[in-house]
Amino acid sequence: MLRGFFLLDNRRQTTDYGLSSIVCGLMCRVLHDKIAPMNRTILLIVALVAVSLACALTPSTNTVQPSVPSGGVLYQDDFSRNSSGWNRMQANEGIMDYDAGGFRILVNALQTNFWTSPSRNFTDVRIEVDEGKLAGPDENRIGLVCRFNGSDYYFFIISSDGYYGVGLFSGGKAALLGQSEMQLSENINKGLAINHLRADCVGSTLTFYVNGFQVAQAQDSTLASGDVGILAGTFATPGVDIVFDNFVVLQP
Numbered sequence: 064m065l066r067g068f069f070l071l072d073n074r075r076q077t078t079d080y081g082l083s084s085i086v087c088g089l090m091c092r093v094l095h096d097k098i099a100p101m102n103r104t105i106l107l108i109v110a111l112v113a114v115s116l117a118c119a120l121t122p123s124t125n126t127v128q129p130s131v132p133s134g135g136v137l138y139q140d141d142f143s144r145n146s147s148g149w150n151r152m153q154a155n156e157g158i159m160d161y162d163a164g165g166f167r168i169l170v171n172a173l174q175t176n177f178w179t180s181p182s183r184n185f186t187d188v189r190i191e192v193d194e195g196k197l198a199g200p201d202e203n204r205i206g207l208v209c210r211f212n213g214s215d216y217y218f219f220i221i222s223s224d225g226y227y228g229v230g231l232f233s234g235g236k237a238a239l240l241g242q243s244e245m246q247l248s249e250n251i252n253k254g255l256a257i258n259h260l261r262a263d264c265v266g267s268t269l270t271f272y273v274n275g276f277q278v279a280q281a282q283d284s285t286l287a288s289g290d291v292g293i294l295a296g297t298f299a300t301p302g303v304d305i306v307f308d309n310f311v312v313l314q315p
Contacts, residue, residue, distance in 0.1 A: 147181070167306045169302070188209060188264050188291060189314070206293070219262040222251075246279075263315055
């Protein structure tokens with residue numbers, strides 16, 4: 064159960080899944096001016112500060128992985144109840160909270176990621192979520208987290224200008240896996256369009272899908288199990304505003 068803030072040293076480089084009404088509803092009352100241009104070089108993230116509000120910094124030690132068939136649901140949340148257990152925060156740096164039937168992350172700090180988790184513990188998983196940008200620049204970070212063990216985790220991110228990356232955060236730093244810089248994909252819907260993200264963490268294989276298309280795959284055996292979550296972040300300009308819906312963890 065962690066709220067993470069991470070500073071980036073170096074910067075990067077069609078189907079409606081039911082999120083449209085949430086994006087439209089929040090857009091009417093949330094307007095922000097956001098991010099500046101950035102180069103797309105190797106991604107290195109340094110931990111700036113981690114905030115936990117009335118909760119521990121480590122995920123649940125109870126592995127929630129019953130014997131279910133492939134494709135079976137291990138955990139799901141449509142964020143319709145604001146008591147379902149996700150970390151919430153309101154501060155000058157931004158907001159993480161349930162909003163209009165989704166989960167909203169607004170980041171007002173520079174070079175910063177916010178991410179939140181439901182305090183679960185899994186081994187192999189297939190994670191899916193719908194995300195939509197409410198306002199702000201297309202140069203941002205939006206994604207999924209798996210195998211958070213209290214300090215380290217894998218991340219799967221896209222930007223609203225069409226770039227993607229898969230990486231490992233470990234020892235206070237992060238690096239992309241299987242690629243030297245974030246890559247452009249025509250399968251990523253840009254701007255205010257909705258994207259469906261999927262991250263498969265199975266054994267040492269990490270696979271990233273966007274809107275049903277595989278965009279990346281990497282191999283790494285550093286982390287074996289842990290929590291799952293969602294992430295949004297800024298680069299040079301604050302104010303990234305993202306809403307998530309239909310979060311689900313499936314048996315791969």
